[in-house]
Amino acid sequence: MPKWDSQIDNWITEVLKKKSRLGRNEIYHEVNNRYKKARHKTISLSKDVIAGHLKFLIENGIVGKNDVGQRGTRIEHFLTPDAIRQLQTKAQDLKAL
Numbered sequence: 514m515p516k517w518d519s520q521i522d523n524w525i526t527e528v529l530k531k532k533s534r535l536g537r538n539e540i541y542h543e544v545n546n547r548y549k550k551a552r553h554k555t556i557s558l559s560k561d562v563i564a565g566h567l568k569f570l571i572e573n574g575i576v577g578k579n580d581v582g583q584r585g586t587r588i589e590h591f592l593t594p595d596a597i598r599q600l601q602t603k604a605q606d607l608k609a610l
Contacts, residue, residue: 521558521566525547526592528573530600534589537567 528543541563570576575596580588
């Protein structure tokens with residue numbers, strides 16, 4: 514099993530802090546661009562990797578999503594109010610989760 518990369522979690526929160534509400538594909542593209550630039554890679558992260566990190570962040574109350582449960586509707590991800598408060602005070606340490 515590969516080592517958990519908490520930097521991906523940080524990139525997701527940075528993207529959501531900057532753009533507030535995004536779909537999974539938009540998050541995927543933004544995080545992939547940061548990954549390639551930071552790691553000097555040409556290979557992309559898989560969508561499963563991003564999905565796993567989003568699931569982790571949702572389960573830990575950092576990211577929320579609006580899902581009405583209706584097929585064909587857009588699901589948007591966003592930072593929870595608690596996460597926004599913690600990021601503003603720079604108290605959010607994703608490695609501690």
